[in-house]
Amino acid sequence: MVRATTFGKVTAVIATEALSKRFPRVTALDRLSLDIGPGVTGLVGSNGAGKSTLIKILLGLSPATEGRAAVLGLDVATSGAEIRERVGYMPEHDCLPPDVSATEFVVHMARMSGLPATAARERTADTLRHVGLYEERYRPIGGYSTGMKQRVKLAQALVHDPQLVLLDEPTNGLDPVGRDEMLGLIRRIHTDFGISVLVTSHLLGELERTCDHVVVIDGGALLRSSSTSDFTQTTTTLAVEVTDSDAHPDGTRALREALTAAGVTLHAAEEQGLPGAGHVLLVEGEGEATYDLVRDTVADLGIGLVRMEQRRHHIAEVFHAGPQEQQIQQQSQQPAHAQLAPQTGGGHDGN
Amino acid sequence: MATELTPPGADPTRIHNIGYRKYDGQRLGRSYARRSLYSQSLRGAYGLGRSAKSKVLPMILFGVMVLVAAIIVAVAVAAPAGTMTKLPLSYTAFAISLQPVIGLYLASQAPQTVSRDLRFKTVPLYFSRPIERRDYVLAKYGAMASALFVLTAVPLVVLYAGALLAKFDFGAQTKGFGQGLVSVALLSVLFAGLGLVMAALTPRRGFGVAAVIALFTISYGAVSTVQVIAYSQEATGAVSWLGLFSPATLIDGVQTAFLGASSGYPGGYGPGAGAGVVHLLVVLALIAGSYAVLMRRYRKVGL
Numbered sequence: 001m002v003r004a005t006t007f008g009k010v011t012a013v014i015a016t017e018a019l020s021k022r023f024p025r026v027t028a029l030d031r032l033s034l035d036i037g038p039g040v041t042g043l044v045g046s047n048g049a050g051k052s053t054l055i056k057i058l059l060g061l062s063p064a065t066e067g068r069a070a071v072l073g074l075d076v077a078t079s080g081a082e083i084r085e086r087v088g089y090m091p092e093h094d095c096l097p098p099d100v101s102a103t104e105f106v107v108h109m110a111r112m113s114g115l116p117a118t119a120a121r122e123r124t125a126d127t128l129r130h131v132g133l134y135e136e137r138y139r140p141i142g143g144y145s146t147g148m149k150q151r152v153k154l155a156q157a158l159v160h161d162p163q164l165v166l167l168d169e170p171t172n173g174l175d176p177v178g179r180d181e182m183l184g185l186i187r188r189i190h191t192d193f194g195i196s197v198l199v200t201s202h203l204l205g206e207l208e209r210t211c212d213h214v215v216v217i218d219g220g221a222l223l224r225s226s227s228t229s230d231f232t233q234t235t236t237t238l239a240v241e242v243t244d245s246d247a248h249p250d251g252t253r254a255l256r257e258a259l260t261a262a263g264v265t266l267h268a269a270e271e272q273g274l275p276g277a278g279h280v281l282l283v284e285g286e287g288e289a290t291y292d293l294v295r296d297t298v299a300d301l302g303i304g305l306v307r308m309e310q311r312r313h314h315i316a317e318v319f320h321a322g323p324q325e326q327q328i329q330q331q332s333q334q335p336a337h338a339q340l341a342p343q344t345g346g347g348h349d350g351n
Numbered sequence: 352m353a354t355e356l357t358p359p360g361a362d363p364t365r366i367h368n369i370g371y372r373k374y375d376g377q378r379l380g381r382s383y384a385r386r387s388l389y390s391q392s393l394r395g396a397y398g399l400g401r402s403a404k405s406k407v408l409p410m411i412l413f414g415v416m417v418l419v420a421a422i423i424v425a426v427a428v429a430a431p432a433g434t435m436t437k438l439p440l441s442y443t444a445f446a447i448s449l450q451p452v453i454g455l456y457l458a459s460q461a462p463q464t465v466s467r468d469l470r471f472k473t474v475p476l477y478f479s480r481p482i483e484r485r486d487y488v489l490a491k492y493g494a495m496a497s498a499l500f501v502l503t504a505v506p507l508v509v510l511y512a513g514a515l516l517a518k519f520d521f522g523a524q525t526k527g528f529g530q531g532l533v534s535v536a537l538l539s540v541l542f543a544g545l546g547l548v549m550a551a552l553t554p555r556r557g558f559g560v561a562a563v564i565a566l567f568t569i570s571y572g573a574v575s576t577v578q579v580i581a582y583s584q585e586a587t588g589a590v591s592w593l594g595l596f597s598p599a600t601l602i603d604g605v606q607t608a609f610l611g612a613s614s615g616y617p618g619g620y621g622p623g624a625g626a627g628v629v630h631l632l633v634v635l636a637l638i639a640g641s642y643a644v645l646m647r648r649y650r651k652v653g654l
Binding site: 059061081082084085087089091093094095096097098099100104108109111112113114115116119123126130156160161192193194 | 378387467479
């Protein structure tokens with residue numbers, strides 16, 4: 001049977017301990033220790049931060065150079081097949097053949113996960129309905145929009161009712177509406193389906209609304225791991241844009257003065273380079289009260305409120321906050337140069 | 352009666368959202384997944400479960416194979432009693448004579464069997480499931496070989512049935528039929544391996560088709576031509592050794608040496624037992640090599 005792991009909490013869905021993965025020219029993961037519980041967890045990192053490498057190791061498809069990892073209490077080094085039976089995976093890239101229908105494709109993938117033929121068909125119909133594909137599921141995938149394709153990719157990861165799904169950049173290539181729908185769907189995977197989720201992205205902002213917990217990695221090392229409320233408490237910023245009126249020829253300035261008088265912290269820096277730059281106020285948010293205050297202040301001034309939204313934080317903000325950054329970069333750079341030479345001849349093997 | 356089941360006024364076509372249902376049924380694991388992939392690929396090799404358009408070519412080629420066998424049978428049965436004692440084309444010679452058709456079939460179906468998954472990057476979805484590289488390669492290889500065996504063995508069954516109808520010698524026909532089956536089984540495994548390797552190394556479907564046709568047709572044409580030249584130079588020893596260089600002549604050599612076939616080599620100079628062993632060894636090495644190359648090909652196809 002399965003060898004139980006001795007590290008990590010029993011409740012941990014994913015646990016890694018000093019996990020390292022070194023390729024001859026790059027260190028993809030550098031002594032990464034994580035302890036991820038049930039729920040929706042965001043894994044944030046810029047391109048090349050080691051997100052995909054981590055997923056590959058968690059699926060038992062690529063051995064770690066050092067350290068250990070466990071998924072659902074199973075050791076990735078010895079129980080890869082058991083893990084893959086209980087885990088769903090949605091890749092970042094396109095992976096759908098264009099000439100079959102979503103139904104046929106997902107049924108086939110369900111059978112590849114070991115579901116008997118009848119169950120595979122039933123689960124496929126259910127899952128496609130849950131991800132929001134209806135009549136179009138009988139048409140060839142080649143004619144689908146990007147949003148529909150992402151739903152099919154999600155469906156094939158969910159069709160065998162896994163205990164955990166690994167979603168690699170599920171919002172890639174989606175328009176804002178599609179993005180919000182996908183994020184809502186990801187939230188439902190946990191709340192309605194009871195399946196834990198690890199979702200990667202390079203946008204912190206979209207994950208903090210969806211996830212219970214966010215892990216930020218950079219250069220293969222842990223930069224920050226905390227529950228999303230920590231992030232939002234310290235970093236909520238509201239962008240407010242208003243119109244001008246006859247009474248207030250410069251509405252933005254009028255609002256700025258009124259809000260400052262009301263004791264609200266305003267960020268000094270105005271947004272540059274974006275539409276409406278110079279007309280956008282960045283307001284430090286302190287919960288619901290701030291929304292109400294902005295609304296009332298705008299109403300009292302008699303100017304129009306164009307928009308009020310939460311600013312999505314870029315990953316870079318977290319990097320600037322952390323002093324570890326430089327240290328990490330130095331660590332990952334060194335082996336890169338040291339081992340450049342020996343691995344140049346391994347290219348083509350086919351011819 | 353059915354109307355009584357839905358309350359009056361309710362839309363009977365409405366779909367009720369019954370929420371998410373957990374799956375507690377059985378999970379059949381790796382060997383089941385491998386079998387499913389095998390049967391899906393085998394059906395796919397004849398266009399079953401695919402679009403109507405993709406059924407056309409495999410079915411036509413299959414029809415041609417059976418039709419040729421049926422014509423041979425018709426000739427044998429219609430011939431006046433006593434004028435024929437055996438089929439005009441032997442069981443072992445059938446596949447060799449029709450190898451352009453087999454090559455065409457392989458060229459059209461090997462790429463669809465393997466390069467679709469590579470080209471559309473579906474392979475990672477397989478490997479993120481319990482199934483492993485070995486299962487995938489075995490299922491695909493097995494499916495292609497089985498598809499070829501169906502293509503080549505069914506006409507032999509037609510021939511055998513016809514031979515019995517024509518009341519040819521039962522013992523001799525059964526022996527010939529058995530030898531023919533062994534021969535096409537070997538041919539199927541060899542051709543499938545080579546075809547899949549060519550297809551897997553050329554993910555663009557068009558190139559895959561061209562590569563397979565080139566491998567089989569050109570090598571057969573070249574070997575046959577050189578064999579004829581060698582024969583006309585009376586280098587009869589060279590004729591049999593040249594057979595090592597094309598898949599079809601390899602099978603011809605093996606069946607001439609071991610399966611009682613009369614060689615299709617120029618002048619009938621098929622290999623003797625010694626050269627026959629070499630032919631057989633080359634066939635087995637090519638099969639093992641094809642499997643190894645396929646395993647290697649999928650090693651890098653991670654996520």
